[in-house]
Amino acid sequence: MNPVDVKSLSKTFETREGPLLRKKKKSLIAVDNIDFSVPSGQIFGLLGPNGAGKTTTIKMLCTLITPSSGDAYINGNSVCKDPQKARENLGVMLTGERTLYWKLTGRENLEYFAALYHLQPSDSKKRINYLLELVGLADRENTVVENYSTGMRIRLSFAKALLNEAPVLLFDEPTASLDPQSSRLIRDIIRELKEKGHAIILTTHNMDEADILSDRVAIIDHGRIVTLGSPSELKEKVKSSDVIEIEARNLSDQSTNALESFSEVSKVAVSAVDSTDDRGLLRIHAEKGKEVLPRLLDFLVRKRVSITKVSFIEPTLEDVFIAETGRSLRD
Amino acid sequence: MRKVSGIRGTVRALGAIFWKGIKHYTRYPGGFLLYLILPFLFTLLIFGMGQFIGGGNAALNFAARTGTSNILVYEILGSAVWMTSWVVVEDVGVALRDEQMKGTLEQNFLAPVNRFTLLVGISLTDIAITTCIFFIVVGVTLAFTMPGAYLGLLQAFLLLLVGLVPLFGIGFLFAGFVIKFKEPYVFTQVVNLVFGALTGTYYPVAILPYWVRGLSGVLPQTYVIENMRQIVLANQTLVSLYGSIFILLALALAYPTIGYAIFKQLEKKASVTGELSKY
Numbered sequence: 001m002n003p004v005d006v007k008s009l010s011k012t013f014e015t016r017e018g019p020l021l022r023k024k025k026k027s028l029i030a031v032d033n034i035d036f037s038v039p040s041g042q043i044f045g046l047l048g049p050n051g052a053g054k055t056t057t058i059k060m061l062c063t064l065i066t067p068s069s070g071d072a073y074i075n076g077n078s079v080c081k082d083p084q085k086a087r088e089n090l091g092v093m094l095t096g097e098r099t100l101y102w103k104l105t106g107r108e109n110l111e112y113f114a115a116l117y118h119l120q121p122s123d124s125k126k127r128i129n130y131l132l133e134l135v136g137l138a139d140r141e142n143t144v145v146e147n148y149s150t151g152m153r154i155r156l157s158f159a160k161a162l163l164n165e166a167p168v169l170l171f172d173e174p175t176a177s178l179d180p181q182s183s184r185l186i187r188d189i190i191r192e193l194k195e196k197g198h199a200i201i202l203t204t205h206n207m208d209e210a211d212i213l214s215d216r217v218a219i220i221d222h223g224r225i226v227t228l229g230s231p232s233e234l235k236e237k238v239k240s241s242d243v244i245e246i247e248a249r250n251l252s253d254q255s256t257n258a259l260e261s262f263s264e265v266s267k268v269a270v271s272a273v274d275s276t277d278d279r280g281l282l283r284i285h286a287e288k289g290k291e292v293l294p295r296l297l298d299f300l301v302r303k304r305v306s307i308t309k310v311s312f313i314e315p316t317l318e319d320v321f322i323a324e325t326g327r328s329l330r331d
Numbered sequence: 332m333r334k335v336s337g338i339r340g341t342v343r344a345l346g347a348i349f350w351k352g353i354k355h356y357t358r359y360p361g362g363f364l365l366y367l368i369l370p371f372l373f374t375l376l377i378f379g380m381g382q383f384i385g386g387g388n389a390a391l392n393f394a395a396r397t398g399t400s401n402i403l404v405y406e407i408l409g410s411a412v413w414m415t416s417w418v419v420v421e422d423v424g425v426a427l428r429d430e431q432m433k434g435t436l437e438q439n440f441l442a443p444v445n446r447f448t449l450l451v452g453i454s455l456t457d458i459a460i461t462t463c464i465f466f467i468v469v470g471v472t473l474a475f476t477m478p479g480a481y482l483g484l485l486q487a488f489l490l491l492l493v494g495l496v497p498l499f500g501i502g503f504l505f506a507g508f509v510i511k512f513k514e515p516y517v518f519t520q521v522v523n524l525v526f527g528a529l530t531g532t533y534y535p536v537a538i539l540p541y542w543v544r545g546l547s548g549v550l551p552q553t554y555v556i557e558n559m560r561q562i563v564l565a566n567q568t569l570v571s572l573y574g575s576i577f578i579l580l581a582l583a584l585a586y587p588t589i590g591y592a593i594f595k596q597l598e599k600k601a602s603v604t605g606e607l608s609k610y
Contacts, residue, residue, distance in 0.1 A: 064437055065603075085443075098434030101351065115343050116442035119333070119334060127332065
C-alpha cells in the first residue's frame, strides 16, 4: 500500500448554461479516469496548463469534491467512504492567499487550525513555534494577517499545511506569486519533507519547478494523464528532435501552422512572451534542426514575421508537453 | 505528533471556533454595536408610528390589547428577541457562505472535524453575543423602567437560552441553503423581516389573521417573546408557563434535527457539484 493510491478517478461537472429560461445542461469532464500512486519519500508532480484538471484532482484527494467514479486512498483510507480518516492523514495547501483569517494574527491562525486538527495543546505550541521559524515569520507572528505581504500569507498558508505532520502532503501551486527568495525557501522545505519520508503531491504549471523538485511527473491535459515518468525519462522521449526557440513579432496562426508542413518539423507551439507586448515565442521540434533552420527563418521572413531572437535549447518538460499535446503549457 | 482524541478533541475544536468568532466580533465591533442600537431604534420607530396612527388613544388601545401599559418594556423585549434571531440567522446561516467567499471554508472542511462541530462552534459564539445583547438591551431598559426586576430578567434569559436551540436549527437550515443557492443576504433579509412580522415582535400575534397565526405557531420566537412578556410584565414564572415551554422544547428538538439533516444533504450535493469552492 502506498500513502497515495489513485484508481480510475474521474470527475464530470454538470453545468447549466445559456439565457435565463433556455438554459441547457452541459457536462464538463474535468478529470478523466486517472491512475497513479505515490510512495513515501517521493515528490509527485502534476504538471499541466490552467484548467487541465490538476486542482480538481487535488480537491478530490482532499475530499472537498466527490469523485464521479473511481476512488483514491490516503494512507489506505478511501476519500469516498471514509473522508474524515483520509483528512486526518493529509496536510493540504490550496492555491492563493485567501486561505487564512485576515483579522487573526499569524500565530492565531495556526493555533485555530491546530485545534481543528486535534493537536495536543502543548505539542501544538512547540509545532507552531517551529513552523513560524521555518517559514521566516517568527518575528511577525503577532501581526494580523491583513498586514502581511502576499508572500508572507502564502508562507503562513504553507506552514498551516504542515501543522499535523501528515504522511501525505498536497501542495497546489505552492510558489505561485512568491518572490524568488521565498520560492527557494519553500522548495528547500519541500525537499526536506521528502527526505523525512512524506509522500508529496505538487501541482504546478511551472515546468522548471516540476523538473527540479519532482521524482516523477504526470503531465495532465483535458483531465487525462498524457504521460508519466521521471523528468529525465520524459525529456529523453523528446531528445530525438532538436528544440528551436524563436522569439518574434507579427506571428499569425497561418504562418505558424504552415511551419508544420516542413517534413522535418514534428511539433510547433506558440505562446506569448509577455502579455504586455505583441512578441510571441515559437517552440519548434524538428529533426536535423540546424539544417532546416535557415529554411524556417526564410519562410517566416517571407510571411513578414519580425524575428528578434533564435536559439537551440535543451528539451524541458514543456517540450514533453508540446510533444504529447501539440500545445504550449502557456497557451 | 500527539492528538487529542474523541470528545476532548471535539471540545478543543469547539473552543477554537468559539474564540475565533469572538475575536472577529471584537476586531469588527461595528456589527455588534449595530445589534445593540437597532432594538432601541426599531422601538422608537414603532412608538412614533403608534402615536401617529393611534393619536390620543394610542396608549389606551395598547393597554387594552396587550394587558400592560409599559409600552417601552413590551417593545424592547420583542426587539431584543428579534435581534437574537437576527444574529443567529445572519451568523449561523451566513457564516459558512461568508467563509466560502473569503476562501476559509475549504480550509475548515479540510480539517478532520465533523461539519456539525463547525456549526455548533459558530452557535456557541452566538450564545455569547446574544447573551450580551440581551443583558445590555433588556437589562438597561429594566434598570431604568422596572428597577429590581432581576428575577424576571434571569427567567427571561433562561427562556431565551431554550429558545436559541430551535433558532440554531433554523440557522443550520439556512447554512445549507446559502451554500447551495448563494446570495445569502437576500435570504436572510427576507427571512428576518418575515420573522419580525409573524412572531409578535411589536404587536400581539392575536391581531394577525387566523391562517397567519398558524405560521407563527411553528416559529420558536413567538413563544419566547410572548412568555418573556408574561414573565417580566405579568409576574408569571417559567413553571406556570410550562405548556408553551413544552412546545418550545419540542421545537428545540425538531428544528436542529431537521435543519442539520437538510444542511447535510445540501452540503453533500455541493461537494458533488463543486459548489463549495465557488465564490
